[in-house]
Amino acid sequence: REDKVQRGESQKHENGANRPHNPPASRQNKLLQVRQSLPIWPQAANIRNALLENHVLILAGETGSGKSTQVPQFLHTSAWCTGRIAVTQPRRVAAVSLARRVAEEMGTPLGKSPQALVGYNVRFDDNVGKNNRIKFLTEGMLLQEMLRDPALTEYSCVVVDEVHERSVNVDLLLGFLRGLVTGTSEAAKKRKGKPLKVVVMSATADTEKLKDFFSEGFGQPRAEDSIPTVDGSVQPLDDKDLPAEKSQETSVASLNKISTCFVEGRMYPVQTEYLSEPTRDFSEAALLQIFQIHRKEPMPGDILVFLTGGDVITNLQQAIEDMIPNVITKDSGLPKLLVLPLYAALSQAQQQAIFSPAPPNTRKVILATNIAETSITVPGVRFVIDSGKAKIKQFRNRLGLDSLLVKDISKSSAIQRQGRAGREAAGKCFRLYTKSNFETLEKDTVPEILRCDLSSAVLTMKARGVHDVMDFPLLTRPSREAMERALLQLLQLDALNPENGNISELGRKIARLPLTPAHGRTIIAAADPEMGCLLPVIDIVACFNSENIFLEVKDQDANDEAREARNKLSRRQGDHLTLLSAVQAYASERTDRKQWAKQHLVSHRSMQNVMDVRKQLRAQCQQAKLLTKEQLATTDDDDDLNTISESTGNNILKCFLRGFPANVARLVPDGSYRTIHGHMAVAIHPSSVLYGRKLEAILYNEFVYTNRTYARSVSAIQMNWLEEIYAAPA
Ligand code: ADP
Numbered sequence: 160r161e162d163k164v165q166r167g168e169s170q171k172h173e174n175g176a177n178r179p180h181n182p183p184a185s186r187q188n189k190l191l192q193v194r195q196s197l198p199i200w201p202q203a204a205n206i207r208n209a210l211l212e213n214h215v216l217i218l219a220g221e222t223g224s225g226k227s228t229q230v231p232q233f234l235h236t237s238a239w240c241t242g243r244i245a246v247t248q249p250r251r252v253a254a255v256s257l258a259r260r261v262a263e264e265m266g267t268p269l270g271k272s273p274q275a276l277v278g279y280n281v282r283f284d285d286n287v288g289k290n291n292r293i294k295f296l297t298e299g300m301l302l303q304e305m306l307r308d309p310a311l312t313e314y315s316c317v318v319v320d321e322v323h324e325r326s327v328n329v330d331l332l333l334g335f336l337r338g339l340v341t342g343t344s345e346a347a348k349k350r351k352g353k354p355l356k357v358v359v360m361s362a363t364a365d366t367e368k369l370k371d372f373f374s375e376g377f378g379q380p381r382a383e384d385s386i387p388t389v390d391g392s393v394q395p396l397d398d399k400d401l402p403a404e405k406s407q408e409t410s411v412a413s414l415n416k417i418s419t420c421f422v423e424g425r426m427y428p429v430q431t432e433y434l435s436e437p438t439r440d441f442s443e444a445a446l447l448q449i450f451q452i453h454r455k456e457p458m459p460g461d462i463l464v465f466l467t468g469g470d471v472i473t474n475l476q477q478a479i480e481d482m483i484p485n486v487i488t489k490d491s492g493l494p495k496l497l498v499l500p501l502y503a504a505l506s507q508a509q510q511q512a513i514f515s516p517a518p519p520n521t522r523k524v525i526l527a528t529n530i531a532e533t534s535i536t537v538p539g540v541r542f543v544i545d546s547g548k549a550k551i552k553q554f555r556n557r558l559g560l561d562s563l564l565v566k567d568i569s570k571s572s573a574i575q576r577q578g579r580a581g582r583e584a585a586g587k588c589f590r591l592y593t594k595s596n597f598e599t600l601e602k603d604t605v606p607e608i609l610r611c612d613l614s615s616a617v618l619t620m621k622a623r624g625v626h627d628v629m630d631f632p633l634l635t636r637p638s639r640e641a642m643e644r645a646l647l648q649l650l651q652l653d654a655l656n657p658e659n660g661n662i663s664e665l666g667r668k669i670a671r672l673p674l675t676p677a678h679g680r681t682i683i684a685a686a687d688p689e690m691g692c693l694l695p696v697i698d699i700v701a702c703f704n705s706e707n708i709f710l711e712v713k714d715q716d717a718n719d720e721a722r723e724a725r726n727k728l729s730r731r732q733g734d735h736l737t738l739l740s741a742v743q744a745y746a747s748e749r750t751d752r753k754q755w756a757k758q759h760l761v762s763h764r765s766m767q768n769v770m771d772v773r774k775q776l777r778a779q780c781q782q783a784k785l786l787t788k789e790q791l792a793t794t795d796d797d798d799d800l801n802t803i804s805e806s807t808g809n810n811i812l813k814c815f816l817r818g819f820p821a822n823v824a825r826l827v828p829d830g831s832y833r834t835i836h837g838h839m840a841v842a843i844h845p846s847s848v849l850y851g852r853k854l855e856a857i858l859y860n861e862f863v864y865t866n867r868t869y870a871r872s873v874s875a876i877q878m879n880w881l882e883e884i885y886a887a888p889a
Pocket residue numbers: 197220221222223224225226227228229256257259260514533536537538
């Protein structure tokens with residue numbers, strides 16, 4: 160058996176039956192049964208044949224039909240598939256949990272072990288082994304790999320999943336892949352004639368746009384007639400007996416171009432209810448609804464609640480847990496409730512918990528962001544509560560910044576959310592808004608590329624050899640002005656060569672860091688020996704790349720002691736150095752960090768995340784030769800901020816000015832702050848340590864909109880620093 164395992168390993172094109180594994184047979188059989196019951200299973204032969212004959216397969220199918228887990232398994236034994244299969248995901252959570260699931264289904268270990276056929280690679284976590292055939296990764300990571308290898312030569316196939324989400328990264332990826340698959344891009348030559356196949360998967364049936372996009376790449380403006388489709392005939396497929404493929408060798412020229420396939424999902428009826436009056440507080444409404452369902456609706460049937468973000472989820476979880484003892488009493492005879500959060504910043508273990516069945520006589524309540532809309536299928540759900548809101552990234556032209564805003568979702572999102580209730584049986588969906596409210600929602604969510612700051616996207620193109628970014632193939636084209644603004648911003652950051660618009664050396668360095676160009680530029684400025692403040696700047700940037708570390712101080716729950724402890728972390732120069740002092744104090748706490756966080760009204764969970772990001776950023780900076788081992792060795796987490804001198808503090812802020820040159824406002828005679836570009840009024844956010852202060856000028860990292868425009872993460876600066884910085888050579 161061992162022997163066979165070894166041989167199976169090295170023979171990459173063995174038929175599925177000879178897979179090298181040794182799992183308990185019963186578990187494996189059970190998993191196979193589950194796989195065979197998925198709606199996509201009967202289409203396996205069609206999907207394999209479609210890719211044998213075509214370059215591109217566009218596959219639309221209801222969430223949970225088995226696209227993400229099954230398609231890579233259908234393909235990896237195909238004769239043409241001699242390289243790896245990449246499967247991209249918009250979110251880290253999905254990439255990791257899918258990889259784990261597929262490895263389990265294949266009965267092989269995950270990641271780096273020599274037997275592992277499945278691995279994953281997400282920002283800050285690379286778990287890919289030499290022998291992996293299937294690699295799950297985020298869209299951003301695949302773009303990152305293209306810096307090294309723009310032709311993606313290690314892959315035979317790229318499966319682009321969740322395309323309907325239309326993240327900027329997926330749009331960029333489709334542009335690059337179109338160039339490779341049609342052989343029209345510069346990079347395509349490096350594949351030396353080895354074809355790349357692309358599977359584009361979407362949870363919505365709107366495939367025309369994708370088809371046209373790829374047809375255009377093949378030089379067929381609208382080629383519907385010549386596009387063969389494979390929907391229709393359904394052939395059951397035995398995994399051990401995959402159908403013979405038509406020919407062992409396919410040359411690029413003999414291939415057809417594009418094929419389309421639809422997978423019908425199973426869908427039970429979902430009864431939908433609306434509020435009769437709009438609510439101002441959807442958390443409160445969700446809380447009531449959860450307990451109403453629990454009292455009235457029979458078991459089994461878990462509840463999935465769609466909310467906006469980690470903070471709202473944590474608060475609601477607390478509120479539910481506080482209410483449980485009052486409602487679920489011994490006399491009530493009600494089953495138990497188990498509350499599980501699900502959002503991007505959670506640890507993998509916490510995220511994995513949603514897949515385990517509830518203990519006996521217990522109903523699960525999953526509090527999720529729109530991550531559960533299509534990315535992750537939560538089993539056991541029969542009740543959906545939809546807040547109608549989501550946090551989305553929005554670019555403000557006049558302010559030149561991205562901000563995360565809580566917005567109404569689109570109709571298509573509402574329908575996706577509703578669908579989560581009817582996967583396994585008839586279900587119910589409770590919308591926390593009125594029917595007329597629903598009617599006013601936008602039909603579809605606007606693609607991110609039309610909403611966000613394009614500087615990252617443009618730098619991504621430039622760093623991968625795209626000279627004329629205006630000409631790059633994009634599924635949805637942003638306005639010319641938006642592209643020009645991004646180019647200008649990159650010029651200000653010295654990321655482009657002002658003479659020819661090509662990427663500069665500095666731009667390349669920025670592009671290699673997994674950060675926005677503004678944060679990347681800040682880091683690089685800090686690494687300059689004259690500034691010499693890279694480590695503290697990394698600490699602060701790590702905070703900006705995590706959820707807020709400071710808990711909201713509410714009057715009732717903050718005792719004086721905690722407030723005082725928290726105030727001790729404050730620094731008069733502003734929020735940047737205050738974040739730094741908090742990170743350093745936390746890092747130097749050796750005995751009980753959880754307790755420390757509690758005592759200082761700091762979120763332990765966010766802090767753990769900050770420490771994680773900081774570790775990764777340090778490693779990345781080391782790789783990029785911005786940081787030496789010696790520098791790292793001399794850092795001592797016992798340093799607290801008292802050792803950060805005034806001049807180092809100033810240098811830190813100057814580095815942020817480098818990255819955010821436009822985010823400056825100065826005090827004007829009427830006592831308000833006005834941005835130096837655009838002369839817009841901004842106020843310091845109440846959460847800032849500088850709230851209410853009058854200073855010569857302020858630097859800020861982000862904007863928040865409520866009833867007025869607030870600058871958040873604010874520090875005091877001197878106007879003459881601007882001249883000092885821009886007089887110096889880049
Ligand atoms: P699709 O991509 O069409 O949305 P998936 O392939 O993601 O479908 O899911 C197919 C099935 O596999 C679903 O029923 C889902 O619940 C299950 N599944 C996916 N990932 C996991 C996991 N990590 N653990 C347990 N079950 C999973």
